[in-house]
Amino acid sequence: MLSLFLLIALVQEIEKVIDRDPVIRVLPRDAIPAIDTPVFMEANIAAGFMRDDEIVIGVADGRQAKAYSTWMLDGHEIVNDAIGSTPIAVTW
Template identity: 50%
Template sequence: MERRITPFWPGLLLLISTELVEAQYFNAPDPELEATMADIRQRRRDRIPAIDTPSFVTATSADSFMAPGDLVIGLQIGDEVRAYPVMFLQGREVVNDSLRGGPITVTW
């Protein structure tokens, strides 16, 4: 009875070379992602600037820059009403305001 050993090294070499090619493919930097990350790196940790003096417009004036489906964070205390458009909160995330004489903070 003759025992035949399959060549091991050519198969291993092929497997390793395939894995190295795949590793290079997945580790390629994405130029668009790098540009976005540069913007994020410029901000220090926990240093997102807040909106401290928000300005407001009437609902009729807001029609010129907002679409009917745009998201807002709405707040009503008594007869005072505020709407904070999410599009303005995307980069700032915090609004310090006052309503009915007291301080409030809106976060996104």
């Protein structure tokens, strides 16, 4: 019971801090499509059209490593993928 009370008190304090500015929607829902079937290539091939200073998000599990271009994610924001059999969501 004490935990519930503390949680309620914490939420009330947070609500005092949060600015209550309205959320303005500029794009319709689902206007930015996720990438659900990403296509990968060898690094030496990607190097032919990626800049040397291009930022990527790297994900690895010790057996497999993948890099997701933030330039591509600027237009999609989410990649639904898997590392091995573990589903992941890469967000930007």
